Amino acid sequence: MASKPESLTPQPSRLEHDLAELARIRNPESGGWTRTVFSEPYRASREWIRSRMVDAGLEVHTDGAGNVIGVRPGRRPGAASLITGSHTDTVESGGRFDGAVGVLGALELVRQLTEHDVVLERDLLVVDFLGEESNDFGLSCLGSRALAGELTSADLDRRDHEGRRLGDRYAAFGLDPAGVPGAGWTSSRPLHGYVELHVEQGPLLEERGAPIGVVTAIAGIERLLARFDGRPDHAGTMPMGDRRDALVAAAEAVLAVRREGCGAPVHGVATTSRLVSEPGSPNVVPGAVRMHAEIRSVDTAWLSAATRRLADEIRATAAGYGVDVDVEWSTDNVPVPASAEVHEVVSAAADALGIAWEPVPSGATHDAVHMARLCPMGMIFVPSRGGRSHCPDEWSELEHIVTGVQVLGATVLDMDRREMSAGTTS
Known part of the structure; x- marks a missing residue:
């Protein structure tokens, strides 16, 4: 007889060991934990994950999009499959928990199912998605984006700041770029539901004293590239009033981005991440600047209005300094609500286990955004100490991770036996 959900209690020492072992695999020349997509440390981490999947009894393969997939029949x-997982790549000088908790937590769930002789009705797929983090090609969630049929041949022609093609990076990593756009699961594999365990990467759960967050929606992301064209002049001889200083115009734009984020409703943020000034000499008035920024929110209407307001303000302010500006927006992903059904299953699972939870939005994007195009999607968050993430100080307590895996297990058991709505959530 199958065990009750309450009996699927993760082993803290095993989880702690896996987290520590994966954390050993990183770029020693970078700070924090660095396993960027297509790097050698990332290749090594994926081989390690593959071996752990095999040890857990999963049938393992790497698909055409580069995702490492373990199947528990x-x-x-013939039934539609359940799917869970996350990613093991990191940002430069990142942390040791982002993504890793979802993959290793799913593996611990598989071990618990096996140790308690639980056979699910459906196949359970555990996935380490390729390249979830942002990269130099301006495209996050490479593996899940491909599964959802959203990665195109045109995307493979994107180039990084060194002029390298994304398709060429796939090839150097041992993946056939020609097969990536066709690796989607839209019709080839029916999915019953997707649930992802992840660290919150924000402060809400810790502030509210809740060990579990049930995600309500994942923020949309609009990215800005602004090119300011002024006029280079001698910094010692050109009078201040006669200058067409591109960097001053860009500095005003940085402040405009911050003001927009500070005035956002509900959950909205805005960040300028990079300014590149030319010619960069200390005795030359900057003649050209490239600015990279982004805005995020779960509110579609605010995102749309904010892009218009910022573009108008940046152009008008730059004109006042005699600087021309080209403003270009690109959508990384639109806001995606979690499935109401999966939200209900997760929250009911936490209630049944006597675990307090809070409904929370996600300001970070996740592979769940793209999986929502294939099946009902939900996410489980565990607290991040101080809300810190994408930095070496990122930390989640082991007891919270164990609780998250426990809720994940109860959720999977419930989703396995209940009917879910067909279709997508976006």
Whole structure:
């Protein structure tokens, strides 16, 4: 007889060991934990994950999009599959928990199912998605984006700041770029539901004293590239009133981005991440500047209005300094609500286990955004100390991770036996 959800209690020492072992695999020349997509440390981490999947009894393969997938067969081979997982790549000088908790937590769930002789009705897929983090090609969630049929041949022609093609990076990593756009699961593999365990990467759960967050929606992201064209002049001889200083115009734009974020409703943020000034000499008035920024929110209407307001303000302010500006927006992903059904299952699972939870939005994007195009999607968050993430100080307590895996297990068991709505959430 199958065990009750409450009996699927993760082993803290095993989880702690896996987290520590994965954390050993990083770029020693970078600070923090660095396993950027297509790097050698990332290749090594994926081989390690593959071996752990095999040890857990999963049938493992790497698909055409580069995702490492472990399958635990269910009792009904033709039934739509359940899927969980996350990613093991990191940002430069990142932390040791982002993404890793979801992959290793899913593996611990598989071990618990096996140790308690639980056979699910459906296949359970555990996925380490390729390249979830932002990269130099301006495209996050490479693996899940491909599964959802959203990665195109044109995307493979994107180039990084060194002029390298994304398609060429796939090839150097041992993946056939020609097969990536066709690796989607839109019709080839029916999915019953997707649930992802992740660290919150924000302060809400810690502030509210809740060990579990049930995600309500994932923020949309609009990215800005602004090119300011002024006029280079001698910094010692050109009078202040006669200058067309591109960097001053860009500095005003940085402040405009911050003001927009500070005035956002509900959950909205805005960040300028990079300014590149030319010619960069200390005795030359900057003649050209490239500015990279982004705005995020779960509110579609605010995002749309904010892009218009910022573009108008940046152009008008730059004109006052005699600087021309080209403003270009690109959408990384639109706001995506979690499935109401999965939200209900997760929250009910936490309630049944006597675990307090809070409804929370996600300001970070996740592979769940793209999986929502294939099946009902939900996410489980565990607290991040101080809300810190994408930095070496990122930390989540082991007891909270164990609790997250426990809720993940109860959620999977419930989703396995209940009917879910067909279709997508976006």
